[in-house]
Amino acid sequence: MADGGNNGDGAGWVTMGEVAVRAGVSPMTVSRVLKEPDRVRPATRERVERAIAELGYVPDAAAGALASRQSRLVAALVSTLAGSIFASTIAGLGAALREAGHELLLGTTEYSSASEEALLRAVLGRRPDGLVLSAGQHTPAARRLLERATRGLAVPVVEIWQLPERPVDMAVGFSNFAAGRAMTAFLADLGYRRIAFIGVLGPDDFRGKRRHAGYVEVLAEQGLGPPRTFGSGGFGGSAGAGASVEEGAAGLAAVLERWPDCDAVFCGSDPIAFGAITEAARRGIAVPGDLAVAGFGDFDYAGDAGLALTTVRIPGERIGRETARLLLERKAGRLPEPVVVDLGFELVRRRTA
Amino acid sequence: MADGGNNGDGAGWVTMGEVAVRAGVSPMTVSRVLKEPDRVRPATRERVERAIAELGYVPDAAAGALASRQSRLVAALVSTLAGSIFASTIAGLGAALREAGHELLLGTTEYSSASEEALLRAVLGRRPDGLVLSAGQHTPAARRLLERATRGLAVPVVEIWQLPERPVDMAVGFSNFAAGRAMTAFLADLGYRRIAFIGVLGPDDFRGKRRHAGYVEVLAEQGLGPPRTFGSGGFGGSAGAGASVEEGAAGLAAVLERWPDCDAVFCGSDPIAFGAITEAARRGIAVPGDLAVAGFGDFDYAGDAGLALTTVRIPGERIGRETARLLLERKAGRLPEPVVVDLGFELVRRRTA
DNA sequence: TTGAAAGCGGTACCAT
DNA sequence: ATGGTACCGCTTTCAA
Numbered sequence: 001m002a003d004g005g006n007n008g009d010g011a012g013w014v015t016m017g018e019v020a021v022r023a024g025v026s027p028m029t030v031s032r033v034l035k036e037p038d039r040v041r042p043a044t045r046e047r048v049e050r051a052i053a054e055l056g057y058v059p060d061a062a063a064g065a066l067a068s069r070q071s072r073l074v075a076a077l078v079s080t081l082a083g084s085i086f087a088s089t090i091a092g093l094g095a096a097l098r099e100a101g102h103e104l105l106l107g108t109t110e111y112s113s114a115s116e117e118a119l120l121r122a123v124l125g126r127r128p129d130g131l132v133l134s135a136g137q138h139t140p141a142a143r144r145l146l147e148r149a150t151r152g153l154a155v156p157v158v159e160i161w162q163l164p165e166r167p168v169d170m171a172v173g174f175s176n177f178a179a180g181r182a183m184t185a186f187l188a189d190l191g192y193r194r195i196a197f198i199g200v201l202g203p204d205d206f207r208g209k210r211r212h213a214g215y216v217e218v219l220a221e222q223g224l225g226p227p228r229t230f231g232s233g234g235f236g237g238s239a240g241a242g243a244s245v246e247e248g249a250a251g252l253a254a255v256l257e258r259w260p261d262c263d264a265v266f267c268g269s270d271p272i273a274f275g276a277i278t279e280a281a282r283r284g285i286a287v288p289g290d291l292a293v294a295g296f297g298d299f300d301y302a303g304d305a306g307l308a309l310t311t312v313r314i315p316g317e318r319i320g321r322e323t324a325r326l327l328l329e330r331k332a333g334r335l336p337e338p339v340v341v342d343l344g345f346e347l348v349r350r351r352t353a
Numbered sequence: 354m355a356d357g358g359n360n361g362d363g364a365g366w367v368t369m370g371e372v373a374v375r376a377g378v379s380p381m382t383v384s385r386v387l388k389e390p391d392r393v394r395p396a397t398r399e400r401v402e403r404a405i406a407e408l409g410y411v412p413d414a415a416a417g418a419l420a421s422r423q424s425r426l427v428a429a430l431v432s433t434l435a436g437s438i439f440a441s442t443i444a445g446l447g448a449a450l451r452e453a454g455h456e457l458l459l460g461t462t463e464y465s466s467a468s469e470e471a472l473l474r475a476v477l478g479r480r481p482d483g484l485v486l487s488a489g490q491h492t493p494a495a496r497r498l499l500e501r502a503t504r505g506l507a508v509p510v511v512e513i514w515q516l517p518e519r520p521v522d523m524a525v526g527f528s529n530f531a532a533g534r535a536m537t538a539f540l541a542d543l544g545y546r547r548i549a550f551i552g553v554l555g556p557d558d559f560r561g562k563r564r565h566a567g568y569v570e571v572l573a574e575q576g577l578g579p580p581r582t583f584g585s586g587g588f589g590g591s592a593g594a595g596a597s598v599e600e601g602a603a604g605l606a607a608v609l610e611r612w613p614d615c616d617a618v619f620c621g622s623d624p625i626a627f628g629a630i631t632e633a634a635r636r637g638i639a640v641p642g643d644l645a646v647a648g649f650g651d652f653d654y655a656g657d658a659g660l661a662l663t664t665v666r667i668p669g670e671r672i673g674r675e676t677a678r679l680l681l682e683r684k685a686g687r688l689p690e691p692v693v694v695d696l697g698f699e700l701v702r703r704r705t706a
Numbered sequence: 707t708t709g710a711a712a713g714c715g716g717t718a719c720c721a722t
Numbered sequence: 723a724t725g726g727t728a729c730c731g732c733t734t735t736c737a738a
Contacts, residue, residue, distance in 0.1 A: 012507070013480065013507070013731095015730095015731060015732090016731065016732065017731080017732095025708080025709090026708070026709045026710080027709090027731090027732080028708070028709060028733085028734095029707090029708060031732070031733065032707095032708085035733085039707075039708095041707060041708090044707080044708085056498070056501045058474055058477045058478050058498075059731085059732080060419075060478065060480060060730090060731055060732070061478040061479050061480070061732095062415040062424060062479070062480060062730090062731080062732090063415075063419050063714090063730070063732040063733085064732055064733075065415040065714090066415045066416050066419055066713095066714045066715065066716085066730090066731080066732070066733090067713080067714055067731080067732045067734075068714085068732080068733055068734080069714070069733095071415060080444070081434065081440040081441075081443055081444050082440050082441060082444065082653070087435050087440060088434075088435060090434055090459075090461075091433070091434050091461050091463055094460065094461055095461070095463070098471075098472065098475065101475075103458060103460075103475060103476070103479065104458070104459050105456060105457070105458055105459075106443075106447065106457050106459040107447065107451070107456075107457070108443075108444050108447055108448070110444055110448070118451075119451065121411055122451065122454075122456060123456070124411045125412055125413065125414040126414050126415070126456065127413060127414070127415060144409075145409070145411075148409045154365075154366070242653045242654075242656050244653075245653065245654055245656055245658040245659045246656070246657075246658040248658070249658040271653060271654065271659075274654055274658075274659050275658045275659065278658055278659055278661075279658075300435070300595045300597075300598065300624060301595075301598055301624065301627050303595050303598055303599070305598040305599040305601070305627075305628045305631055305632075306598045306624075306627050306628065306631055307631075308631075366715095368714095368715060368716085369715065369716065370715080370716095378724075378725090379724070379725045379726080380715090380717095380725090381717080381724070381725055381726080382723085382724060382725075384716070384717065385723090385724085388717085392723070392724095393723070393724085394723060394724090397723080397724085412715085412716075413714090413715050413716065414716095415714090415715080415716090416714070416715035416716035416717085416730090417715080417716055417717070418716090418730090419714090419715080419716070419729095419730045419731065419732085420716045420717040420729080420730050421716080421717055421718080421730085422717095422730070
């Protein structure tokens with residue numbers, strides 16, 4: 001219906017100049033209508049807005065970015081999307097950014113045959129206004145790139161999820177160590193004395209190791225004997241949750257063989273806990289009657305209608321939104337200092353412990 | 354260590370011009386080293402490459418996009434990241450794109466208070482080389498935008514997951530209808546005669562409705578009586594999986610009340626199946642002894658170490674990679690015709706049916 | 707309140 | 723094999 005009529009080449013995008021011609025103004029005025037409507041006389045503004053609508057004009061963000069030196073792009077690099085670990089965080093981040101007129105560039109390192117450096121390089125080429133990293137995965141080459149990028153805070157960085165001891169810049173998340181402590185202490189308070197731990201403790205998975213360290217410390221403090229740990233090598237990060245379920249099953253079998261008297265198992269993740277519970281059922285072991293099981297993550301299926309798992313809940317979406325907030329604040333010139341935000345976690349007691 | 358030394362302002366990025374100066378060549382030669390290395394004499398190329406490394410030069414993609422009219426960006430708009438429905442598809446898509454030098458721009462419509470149109474508009478502003486849509490969610494305003502964008506195939510579009518009857522352009526996925534048929538027929542072959550269906554059949558969730566339609570058709574064909582359907586209103590698309598688990602539990606309760614004699618339940622999704630199985634356990638109903646349960650999706654926890662759920666597996670990652678392939682082929686000028694790729698699905702028999 | 711000119715950092719195209 | 727020049731579409735800056 002409403003069609004410009006000129007520009008018959010078909011595949012082209014409408015430019016600001018074309019809008020300007022149609023509205024009988026200069027391109028600058030069109031630009032102002034878009035960015036600072038108040039500085040344009042209402043009558044003019046209206047004509048321009050009509051031209052924009054009629055032509056279906058959508059401004060070219062790349063051109064805008066080049067001229068204004070603001071990409072309005074935030075890049076998030078996470079290890080994986082699987083297992084819904086980061087899903088809610090990414091969703092929250094994306095939603096908050098979009099509300100502020102920014103877009104989310106997503107990179108996952110999971111299947112990446114290419115190095116983390118290649119990903120980072122590609123992403124930095126986009127000149128993002130912010131960089132979100134799921135911490136603890138920086139290879140040497142990547143670290144060098146990162147340092148160049150953040151030199152003088154050219155690109156603000158937020159490390160999410162696990163709070164790093166020495167943050168690159170800002171950080172939003174929680175302490176896996178504290179969470180590991182909290183759940184272990186909680187189990188101890190419940191009266192369990194022989195608490196085992198099943199988790200992925202491979203060389204790369206330093207988050208799991210932090211949770212485990214918390215577990216070990218509480219055991220020592222409360223005189224609950226030496227740790228009963230079953231740690232698989234794992235694939236680091238957050239390998240497929242399906243694999244974790246199997247590890248949980250295998251882990252419980254191993255634990256029961258070595259420590260047949262144990263009365264509780266703290267699992268490093270909900271999928272692991274799922275596997276452990278399945279294995280317990282297979283052996284006729286009542287949960288929590290004979291054996292209590294606790295998880296970590298509060299995944300979708302952990303609720304009362306599902307596993308009814310006692311676990312630790314991480315405020316994933318809030319981490320995402322808070323990350324967006326910090327990035328935008330920093331960009332706006334407020335918040336010049338690096339900040340570390342601990343959003344904590346929540347113990348959720350259900351029926352397995 | 355290796356630092357350019359000039360350009361002391363701190364927050365700036367190294368430009369191609371600076372690299373050129375350092376290497377003693379023109380910017381064009383630097384550009385060639387990056388894009389068509391073969392057309393540069395090895396000695397020159399080496400000098401340029403050294404300059405690039407020493408300066409830590411990362412080309413500005415926005416400038417490149419503007420000049421070349423190629424953003425090397427593919428935008429994917431999905432309803433949600435939760436429940437790991439699209440996670441593997443997005444991961445596969447992103448990985449395949451990156452291998453070809455493209456980046457993934459992600460948009461989710463889930464929490465979006467803004468309309469789908471706003472999202473689409475923001476994304477089109479980036480002039481993506483391709484658009485990936487989880488089908489069936491186009492509002493009128495969005496559809497108009499889409500049509501403008503795809504007019505003359507300016508932006509190739511791939512609709513994923515559910516194969517649309519009238520695709521906008523290309524499509525990669527499977528038929529929910531066929532999948533619904535297949536699982537129902539499979540249950541019938543197994544000897545089940547009174548098969549119920551629990552699913553989300555709200556106004557928005559036309560995918561679930563397609564599966565249900567397949568179920569209904571097979572029932573009729575095989576003379577298995579009228580459908581025994583419990584359909585919740587749902588939130589359309591793929592609302593939180595946690596909610597689905599509860600729906601599964603509630604659904605089974607409702608089904609058993611209305612049709613106490615039923616011997617199998619086909620659930621519209623794995624989370625629903627999870628809830629149904631939980632509810633069955635609560636009632637002392639043996640699965641599959643007293644009641645068979647089948648799901649849809651083959652989520653992480655559906656495996657043998659977990660639910661051991663009989664379900665339908667969708668090749669999520671392959672959908673992502675195939676989507677990338679189509680987009681890149683089309684861009685390369687091959688594949689001028691719209692294509693629809695049916696990647697099918699797989700029946701996975703485990704222990705619940 | 708509006709416009710003209712000069713880039714932003716690359717690439718296409720045509721010379722050399 | 724290499725370089726010069728003219729843009730890509732927008733914003734910044736300054737002038738009117």
